[in-house]
Amino acid sequence: xxxxxxxxxxxxxxxxxxxxxxxxxxxxxxxxxxxxxxxxxxxxxxxxxxxxxxxxxxxxxxxxxxxxxxxxxxxxxxxxxxxxxxxxxxxxxxxxxxxxxxxxxxxxxxxxxxxxxxxxxxxxxxxxxxxxxxxxxxxxxxxxx
Numbered sequence: 001x002x003x004x005x006x007x008x009x010x011x012x013x014x015x016x017x018x019x020x021x022x023x024x025x026x027x028x029x030x031x032x033x034x035x036x037x038x039x040x041x042x043x044x045x046x047x048x049x050x051x052x053x054x055x056x057x058x059x060x061x062x063x064x065x066x067x068x069x070x071x072x073x074x075x076x077x078x079x080x081x082x083x084x085x086x087x088x089x090x091x092x093x094x095x096x097x098x099x100x101x102x103x104x105x106x107x108x109x110x111x112x113x114x115x116x117x118x119x120x121x122x123x124x125x126x127x128x129x130x131x132x133x134x135x136x137x138x139x140x141x142x143x144x145x
Contacts (some may be wrong), residue, residue: 012074022059022078025055025059042136043061050102057089059084060083087103091106101138101141104136110135117134119141121140
C-alpha cells in the first residue's frame, strides 16, 4: 500500500510576510459565511463574501504586479492554494477591467438585455448618481471613473 503523506504543504520563501494578512482575511471570510442574514435580501447576504474575495485577490495582485514584493513562485503558490481568484486577476490585467469588482458583473447571461451590470457604467453617463450592484453591492467599478 502506498504511503500517505501527512506532512503539511511546503511554503515558499516570503510566505511569513503575507501569511498574517491572508489568515486575517480568511477569518473575516469565515465570519461573513457564518453571519446570519436575517432581514437581508437573498443577494445582500453574499455581498460581504464578494468584498472579502476582492480584497484578498487585490492584495496579492498589488504585491506581485504593482509593488513587486513577492516572488513568482509565492504568487503562483497562493493562486494554486486558492488564496486569490485567478480569473478575477486575469481580468484586472486587461485594459478596461482594472477596477472590476467581481466576475458576475461582466457575465452577460446574468443580466437583462444581455448587457453587463450597472456598476460598469461610468459615473458621468449614469442617470442615477447613486447605484448599487445587485450581485455584489459595488457602487461603481468602471475604469473611467
